[in-house]
Amino acid sequence: MAKTARLGVLTSGGDAQGMNAAVRSAVRAALERKAEVFGIFEGFQGMIEGGNLIRPFSWDSVGGVLQEGGTLLGTARSPDFLRREGRKEAVYNLLLQGINRLIVIGGDGSLTGAQVLREEWRSLLEELVAEGRLEPSYLEEFGFLTVAGLVGSIDNDMFGTDLSIGTDSALHRITEALDAITSTAASHQRAFVVEVMGHHCGHLALMGALASGADFALIPESPPNLDEWEERMCSILRTGREMGRRDSIVVVAEGAQDRHGNAISSAYVEEVLTKYLEEEARVTVLGHVQRGGSPSASDRVMATLLGAAAAEAVLNAKSSDEAVLIGFENNKIVHSSLTECVEQTHKVGRCIHECRFDEAMEYRGKAYKDSFRILRTLIRANPRPPPPNKRRLRVAVMTGGAPAPGMNAATRAVVRMLEDNGHIPLGVKWGFRGLIDDDIEEMNWMAVNGWAPTGGSELGSSRKTPEGAELYAAAQVLEKHGVDAIVMIGGWAGYHAAHKLYEERHNFPAFDIPIICIPASINNNLPGSELSIGADTALNSIVEVVDKIKQSAVALNRCFIVEVMGRYCGYLALMSAIATGAERVYLHEEGITLKDLERDIELLR
Known part of the structure; x- marks a missing residue:
């Protein structure tokens, strides 16, 4: 029997981009700690069948897989594992190799299965000893099972992590598809319905709609809050066309439903659009293209860090330690109780099934609710009229420093959120150079239509920092236009210029206004943010x-x-x-x- 620690690594359930990166990291981190590592092929089914499906892994066993999609270990649904007898065989095959530490990479069902196996481990081991299949000494040496779970699922529906392995890559596929569909839809002035995956979680639909600038989205957690939602949706789309939009894009999560729990399919949405808009609509079901292909950079990095943390966790665990889920929260690795994460995840599913949608949104968290609120604002055909007697702030919006991908999406969001709240956005061309030269004009809702997916900066940018007489000119321009605040989206040069205005407040009262900087730089070297736009x-x-x-x-x-x-x-x-x-x-x-x-x-x- 084994004297050094032996651990098994498996992937289970639906595959997700980044699983290979997690396996590679976990294997090599464990080998670095002098542990023996076994790859368990075909998920829990491989554990039940044993034999060549549980193999020792070396450093080179996981070479060259970082950029590969899918999972080198394979994955399979295992009905046998749902039965106690199947789990007993799994325990037996693990112990034949001296394995009592597991790293499981999968979704909700896979991690639930791992938790059940851990809870039953001792009793199953006792049965195997009683049957004479294992020696009594196994009870002392392998009396407990250590489990570390990593969420590998594009659905991003699991508690314990802000983002699951594969979700970012799936969003890349969705965004690329929506960008492509938008161009052909605009050419023909057509309506398109795009169905995305996600099971009973609307994360992919919500974030895909935000990223692409879609015109409407239907998610399971927050269905339309009225019975005649079809007419309302089409009214928004029709008004958008009247305002100048050339296309209508509706994103539908595969688990979408109305407020009574009735499923909303992409085919039904197509029928609704054809009926109410009186034009031909098209349906695109993205399907498994969302799960396939090479993982994104973010998924590779996150999976690598999580895999190493999982190896560390199972090798350091004691018999009394509970199973853990290793996740990412606020850009940091966190350890949570696997049992609690599974229970909380199931609660959301029950809330959606029982049409308790407010509770479901609460469980999804503040960031999810904020994203949905922002989307509901951005997809309006036009802004809400400003309340009577409300002071309307005049806010200058500019980009500064080198252009960065995402600047236009940020500008679009700022302009529309300002106008929807009754304020007046002023677009400043060419950054602080435009402020000096008085290159400013009022912007409206449709001025930023179609900006979300475009690169560069539609406003234009520069690295100019006002100096000397230029400060006086900038102050005059601010006074002339009655600017009440500045929003600068940009990099280090933009930050430096904004700080220059702040420093000169005592000389120029026009600079004594709120100045907000939104970090946008590929260098990711800006203070106050762990990740910059671009x-x-x-x-x-x-x-x-x-x-x-x-x-x-x-x-x-x-x-x-x-x-x-x-x-x-x-x-x-x-x-x-x-x-x-x-x-x-x-x-x-x-x-x-x-x-x-x-x-x-x-x-x-």
Whole structure:
């Protein structure tokens, strides 16, 4: 029997992009700790069948899988595991290899199964000993099972983590599809219904609609709050066309329903649009394309960090420790009770099934509710009229510094939220240079239509910081337009210029107004935020290119050096190195010496 720790790693349930990254990380982190690692193929079914489906893994067993979609371990639904006899066989096959530590990567059902196995482990072991299939010594040496769960599911419906492995990649697929559909829909002035996955969670539909600038979304947790929702939806779409939109995009979650619990299918929404809009509508069901393909940079990095944390957790666990779920909350790794996470997840499902939608939204959390509230505002055909006697603030909106992907989406949200709350957005062209030159005009709801998916900055940007007489000119422009506040979306140069205005408040009263900075820089080097707008897109661009370079490098047995941007911040370099499996990364924060280079050259040889 084993003297060193032995652990098994399996993937179960539906596959999700990033599972391979998690498996790779867990295996190598455990091997680094001198543990013995076994790959369990075909999920819980492989555990039941045993034999060659439970194999020892080495460092190289998980080489070259980081960028691969699906799961190298395979996955399968296992009806046998639902029965106690099936779970007994699973325990037997694990103990034949001396395994009593498990890392399970899967969704709600898989993690529930892992929790049940842990609870029954001792009694199943006692039965196996009583039947004479295992020696009595196993009771002392393997009397407990340690479990660490990672949520691998595109649905993002599990408690204990803000984002599950695979969700970000699925959103990439959805956004790409919606962008493509939008262009053809606008060309023909058509309505499209796009159905996305998610089971009974509307995360993919909600975030996909936000990211693409869709015109309507139907999610399970918060159905339309009136019986004649069909007419209301079509009224919004019809008014949008009258305002100048050339397309109508409706995103439907596969678990969407009305407030009475009746399912809302994409086919039914198509019928409704055809009837009320009196035009031809089209349906696109994205299906399993959302689950397939290479994982995004974010999924690779997150899965890598979670996999290493899971290995650490199961190897450090004691017999009295409960099963844990390793998740990401507020961009940090957290350990939660697997039992509690499973129970809370089931509560949401019950709330939706019983039409207790307010409770379901509460369980989803504040960020989810805020996202839905923002979407409901952004999809309006036009803003709500300002309340009588309300003071309407005049807010200047600009972009500053180098352009970053997502600037236009942020500008669109700021302009529409301001106007919907009765205020007046003023677009400043070319950043602070436009402020100096009085290049300002009022913006309205439709001025930012179609901006969500576009790159660059439609307002134009610059690295200009007002100096000397330019400060006086900027102050005059603010006074001329009666500007009450400034929203600057940009990078370090924009922050510096905004701070310059703040410093000059004692000389220029026009600068004594609220100045809000929204971080937008691929460098991700701005204070007050862990992630800047644009950094994730830049990281995905790097990873996509490096994946191609790796193919050439392998074919030619050649070493490639890849230089990335970031100025004096190593974020892009470090994260792309993790996401692509680079052999070495050099960071400004770390520095580099000739001895470092000599050592690295020897390692590469």
